[in-house]
Amino acid sequence: MEFKEITPVRLYESAIEQIMDLVKRSELKPGDKLPPERELAEKLSISRGSLREAFRVLESKGLIKSKAGGGRYIREIRKNGYNNTENIILSLEKSSILELLEAREMLEVKIAVIAAQRATPEDMELIEKALNKVKEEEELKGDKKTESDTEFHLAIASASHNFVFTNIIRLHLDLLKGTREKTQQIPGRREERWREHQAILQAIKEHDTKKAGEAMLKHLRNVRKVLVKI
Numbered sequence: 001m002e003f004k005e006i007t008p009v010r011l012y013e014s015a016i017e018q019i020m021d022l023v024k025r026s027e028l029k030p031g032d033k034l035p036p037e038r039e040l041a042e043k044l045s046i047s048r049g050s051l052r053e054a055f056r057v058l059e060s061k062g063l064i065k066s067k068a069g070g071g072r073y074i075r076e077i078r079k080n081g082y083n084n085t086e087n088i089i090l091s092l093e094k095s096s097i098l099e100l101l102e103a104r105e106m107l108e109v110k111i112a113v114i115a116a117q118r119a120t121p122e123d124m125e126l127i128e129k130a131l132n133k134v135k136e137e138e139e140l141k142g143d144k145k146t147e148s149d150t151e152f153h154l155a156i157a158s159a160s161h162n163f164v165f166t167n168i169i170r171l172h173l174d175l176l177k178g179t180r181e182k183t184q185q186i187p188g189r190r191e192e193r194w195r196e197h198q199a200i201l202q203a204i205k206e207h208d209t210k211k212a213g214e215a216m217l218k219h220l221r222n223v224r225k226v227l228v229k230i
Contacts, residue, residue, distance in 0.1 A: 011046045015054035018044065020063075023074060023088055030092065034064065034072045060175065062096020097179050097227065104172055105220045108153070109213045111169065115159035116204045116212035123159035124205055130155045131197050149180065152197060159204065183226045196222065 022028040034040060041051045055072060058064040066072050077095045115123070130152040150173045157166040173180070183189055196219035203212035 011050040012053035012057065015044050015046055015051055016057055019054070019058065023063075023092070026088065028074050030074050030076045030088070032074050034074070036071065061093065062099065063092050094227075097176065098224070100172055100176055101220065101224050101227065104169075105217060105224075107165070107168060107172075108156075108220060109217045111157050111160050111162075111165050112200060112204070112212040112216035113209045114162070114165075115156050116207050116209045118161050119159040119204050119207070123155070124201075127152065127155040127159060127201055127204065131201055134197070135194060149184075149193075156200070156204070179227060183223065186226060186229070189226060192222065193219070 019028070019034075028034070035043065037048055037051060041048045044051065055064065055066075059066065063075060064072050065075050075092055075096065077091050119127075130148065134148040134152055150170075153169055153173060154166060157169045160166075184193075196215065199215040200212060200219060203215050
């Protein structure tokens with residue numbers, strides 16, 4: 001007989017679950033305003049600190065948004081996003097993911113351009129090492145494949161020699177981790193991604209800023225196309 005360890009549920013996690021349950025049941029809909037913080041904390045019988053932590057998590061996932069002096073709202077679903085009325089949570093998540101990818105297209109293309117300008121031989125060695133690690137772990141199961149892909153993109157950000165870029169890209173990749181794991185399961189996507197990454201690396205090696213930006217943009221737009229199909 002096998003018993004599983006009981007994992008304690010934190011108060012803010014319970015608050016997240018209740019808010020998301022109201023959204024699933026359409027008692028809260030995109031655009032609706034959440035009750036005031038003090039009132040909601042009392043209804044949930046938790047501290048305002050725990051409630052703020054729940055809000056922080058929900059905002060980081062793009063499920064709610066704050067308006068200065070105007071409270072917090074369930075986010076609207078962008079028009080060109082996924083619109084599944086039977087699973088409003090999925091629609092909200094996909095909508096926020098599309099916005100993250102839009103931001104990545106602006107940031108990472110510029111980062112690739114700067115990396116092509118500034119990358120040292122040591123930087124290029126680290127990028128290539130990360131890419132080779134992705135290839136070596138392609139057949140493995142679990143999170144390592146995503147971690148190796150993360151290392152590749154972080155190595156490029158590091159080659160820009162701007163620590164702000166590195167921190168921003170790390171945050172974006174963390175928020176997109178679940179989605180990236182799903183896209184890797186699509187037949188043929190791994191091989192495409194490998195070729196796209198190789199093109200980015202080659203452009204950086206050649207210090208070709210134009211080619212580096214174009215290769216990164218092509219890669220990120222393909223990621224977007226794949227996401228829409230999920």
